[in-house]
Amino acid sequence: MQRRKFLSLSAAAAAVASVLPASLSATDFRATAPKAWEAPTSQEAIEALFGSAETIDGQIEIKAPKLAENGGAVPIGIKSKVDLATVALFQDANPRSAVVVMELPEGSVVDLMTKIKMRKTANVTVVAKGRDGKLYSAVQKVEVSIGGCGG
Amino acid sequence: MKIKAKEKKGVVEVKMLLDSPMIGKEESETRKAEVEFITHITAKINGKLVWEASTGPFLSKNPYFMFTTTQGKKGDEIVIETVDNKGETNSDKDKIK
Numbered sequence: 271m272q273r274r275k276f277l278s279l280s281a282a283a284a285a286v287a288s289v290l291p292a293s294l295s296a297t298d299f300r301a302t303a304p305k306a307w308e309a310p311t312s313q314e315a316i317e318a319l320f321g322s323a324e325t326i327d328g329q330i331e332i333k334a335p336k337l338a339e340n341g342g343a344v345p346i347g348i349k350s351k352v353d354l355a356t357v358a359l360f361q362d363a364n365p366r367s368a369v370v371v372m373e374l375p376e377g378s379v380v381d382l383m384t385k386i387k388m389r390k391t392a393n394v395t396v397v398a399k400g401r402d403g404k405l406y407s408a409v410q411k412v413e414v415s416i417g418g419c420g421g
Numbered sequence: 422m423k424i425k426a427k428e429k430k431g432v433v434e435v436k437m438l439l440d441s442p443m444i445g446k447e448e449s450e451t452r453k454a455e456v457e458f459i460t461h462i463t464a465k466i467n468g469k470l471v472w473e474a475s476t477g478p479f480l481s482k483n484p485y486f487m488f489t490t491t492q493g494k495k496g497d498e499i500v501i502e503t504v505d506n507k508g509e510t511n512s513d514k515d516k517i518k
Contacts, residue, residue, distance in 0.1 A: 298460075298461050298475055299475035300460050300461065300475050300477075307477055342481055342482065343481035343482070343485075344481075345485075361479065364445075364447075364479045365445075365446075365447055366445075366477065366479070368477050368479075369476070369477055369479045369480060370474050370475070370476045370477065370480060371474065371475045371476075372472065372473070372474040372488070373472070373473045373474070374472060374488075374490075375470055375471060375472075375492075377471070377490055377491045377492040378471065378472065378488070378489070378490045378491070378492075379432055379489040379490060379491060380489075381434075381487075381488070381489040382486075382487060382488050382489075383485070383486070383487035383488075384480065384484065384485060384486050384487070385480065385481040385484065385485045386479055386480055386481060387443070387479050387480065387481055387482075388479075
């Protein structure tokens, strides 16, 4: 009986494993740091994700418009000369702060760009963990004239 | 999904335009639509992971991403895979130009 139970359990486990996509072998920050995705402010989200909010300024460059006409797609560029492993983007314009956490394996160039939604004028914060283990950050205020969160 | 990958002097620039309405909790209430957003994206060149992102619903509709890497050259195959909040996957590939 014991053995039969064990066999059926492992068969079920194998079935589950085969269903999961291969991409889950990589780090999914939604699974490892669920609190960070629920945090309403950048400060709380950064602490939940990185365990600290003590960061070094001036090493990351945010390329974002000072005035965004369309809050539905605000382009945010991130550049740095530091060898970064994890780059996270936060904003204070929406109900929850975290937008995206990117992971860069060795051999990456820190020259990234994405587009985000902002329903009002707010600060955009980038916090990144270097391969040296240090935390780096940059903040830029983006003014939004038309909100873009379904509003 | 649209992918454009170009190599220049050993640096590959990858641009992608994904398909998702990116509707979060609040938006689903105001727009009377189901919550649907991409939660994870991976990019591989010749099977090697070169970039990945865990994402939330505050990316723009049909999210756009650009990243750069030195791990590729002209003719290599790049594969991008996405997973959404319902577990549905989508993937597309392109050759680096």
